[in-house]
Amino acid sequence: MEELEEQKQNLKLRIQNINNCLNGKIDNDVQSYQINGRSITKYSITELLALLDYSKKELSSLEAKTKPRKIFTRFA
Structure with missing residues (x-):
């Protein structure tokens, strides 16, 4: 998880630069x-x-991997 955060920070810095x-x-x-x-x-x-x-695409991809997901279920 820390590795993904580090990659996200590096990408944000690259985008800023x-x-x-x-x-x-x-x-x-x-x-x-x-x-x-x-x-x-x-x-x-x-x-x-x-x-x-x-x-930007790489950053979006990494953010999607670390974002909590909601799971919806339907009971019949």
Whole structure:
């Protein structure tokens, strides 16, 4: 159970970081870089949106696993 909670916290943090990146609040949106060749590649908006969508789906799935369920029965 603690492992699921930790995964949920990590996903919430990832979603927050992606949203901050999309809103221009962080500078660490670099995907790759080289030092001597002085090259830099940033994440594209499309990649960030896809990762955001994936992360939200994963979080929903984990929350569904940990949410208490109600069981209804019908007696005849």
